[in-house]
Amino acid sequence: MTDFMASSLTILLLLIGMFVVLGVMSLMLKRREITVKSPVDKEMLTRTAAHGLQDQIQNMQMDLMGTQLLATLIVSLPFSYFGMKAHILSNQFPWGLALCITLGLTFAAYKTWRQFSTLEKLRLGYTAEIATANELIGLQGKGYQVFHDIQADGFNIDHLAIGRNGVFTIETKGRHKRNRDSKASSKGNGKNYQLRFKDGRLCFPSWVETKPIEQALRQANWVNQWLSKATGNPVTSTPVLVFPGWFVTSQSKPPFPILNHKQLVKVLPTAGNQELTQQQVDAIVYQVTQRCLSKKTLSK
Incomplete structure (x- = not known):
């Protein structure tokens, strides 16, 4: 084998690991592009503080990680290059090492x-x-107090809205829209990608x-x-x-509001099940604020 072919x-061989990782990522990105799409256009969301x-x-963190990786490669690649080239020129292929590399690349993939x-x-x-x-911001203009990501006992509450007509524990679920469901779901009421509640089940177009x-x-x-004990x-x-x-619809009465995010401001002011005095609202808001501010309250 000539020196050029060995080089x-x-x-x-030195780049094959990078090719494996990039290949898997490219295939997954292509598959996602073909099969699903995001339910929310991020460009249409209101910018937060x-x-x-x-x-x-986030970009700087990625750049910093890339610089650290580059520094490692600068030091290690020359030694790897000359060591591997020497093995190839000697016609003594390290089968044991090759097996370890193959298993390692399989695990990395x-x-x-x-x-x-x-x-x-x-x-x-x-x-x-x-x-x-973003939509819950509209409730704040109506006198509601809104909190996000409240840490509970081993889980979190996505959103909590507190007003004179009660407390709302809001769980948000992101579900991709499958491209294959577009035609099937658009047959009903001219709305694309419908979610129907029926007999205690959430019926998506294909699951x-x-x-x-x-x-x-x-x-x-x-x-x-928690709030009953705390207040x-x-x-x-x-x-x-x-x-x-x-697009959320109901074919039977749901046990509680199941909504599209844009329905929140309209539905929640009429969906409460408890009338609270301003003093009770203040007491609840205080307890929620304390829990959001201090991790020590999680053990109470």
Whole structure:
């Protein structure tokens, strides 16, 4: 084998790990583009405080990680290059090392797939919660106090809205819209991507769920127990389930409001199940504020 062929093969082997990871990511991005789309257009959301700074911080963090990786490669690649090239020129192929590399790359490809899938779910959930939070701003103009991401016992409450007509425990769920469902769902009432509540089930165009309903009820019960104990007055919160970007309809009466995020400002002022005095509202707001500010309250 000539020196040029050995050098070329060495460079190819050194880059194969990067090719594997980028290949898996490219395939997953292509698959997502073909099969699903986001339920919410992020460009249409109201910018929150420090939104631009948050983007800059995230970009700078990625740049910093890239610089650290580059520094590692600058030191290690020359040694890897000459060591691997020497093996190739000696015609003594390290089969044991090759097996370890193959197993390592297989594991890296699997981890990339798992991590990318998790990242997509987190991004979807984040976008959905931001969309709901944007709409809840409208309730603040009507005298409601709104809180986000309240830490509970091993879980979190996405949003909590407090007004004179009660407390609302709001759970937001992000669900991708599957492209294959577009034609099927558009047949009903001229609305695309419909979510129907029927007989205790959430009926999407091509799948059915019940767990979000159970989760919303559990979270509302937890809020009831916590606030009743913390304020010394009975509190009965109303669970609310929100699916941003979906057209929500009901074929049977739901146990609590199940809404599109844009319905929140209109529905919640008429959906409360408890009349509260201003003193009770202030007591509830105080307890929620304390929990949001201090992690020490989580153990109480």
